[in-house]
Amino acid sequence: MSTPPNEDGPLSLRQRAEVQAQADRERHPEIPTPEAAQQLLHELQVHQIELEMQNDELRRTQAELETSRTQYFDLYDLAPVGYLTLSDKGLIQMTNLTAATLLGVARGAMIHRPLSAFILPEDNDTYYLYLTRLLKTGTAPKCELRMVKKDGGQFWAKLDAATVLDTGGAPGYRVVLTDITERKQLEEAQLFLLHSSSHRAGDDFF
Helix, strand or coil: CCCCCCCHHHHHHHHHHHHHHHHHHHHCCCCCCHHHHHHHHHHHHHHHHHHHHHHHHHHHHHHHHHHHHHHHHHHHHCCCCEEEEEECCCEEEEECHHHHHHHCCCHHHHCCCEHHHHECHHHHHHHHHHHHHHHHHCCCCCEEEEEECCCCCEEEEEEEEEEEECCCCCEEEEEEEEECHHHHHHHHHHHHHHHHHHHHHHHHHC
């Protein structure tokens, strides 16, 4: 006949196992208890959800920035005046589509070229004097000069510039280029009429 199992055996085994588990935890405190593991799992889940929410917010912010950037460049490119950014040497670093259209040059072909290359040689002294005074004093009177298109055509332009610093701290210029040809033609016509009237008055007087 077989011997019946000891009823105390399983209980004693469980007790010994618990004692052993406690000893293992004391020797290896880095091993978490089931409760601690459950809490750690919960915290990891919460952290994951938080990261997903942050990623969603970043994606929304990025989309908004991209929309703003597109709107800015649309306004920059389609502005009724030309915008240019020049280095301290007068080289074109950035330009909008309007400036390129006024000069009849592809925008990419203008980069790294001096703005003086598009100014009538007779008016370059006016341009350099304007930039020199602007750099020294921070302000300068209006600058009106003649510019040359790629096809050789000319037009009168008004330059409004301000000094700026690039990311490296080097000085440069922001320039607003406005076509004032119609105004100049009107002024010339008015002056011609004024002179003509003066001569006719003088002839009648004598």
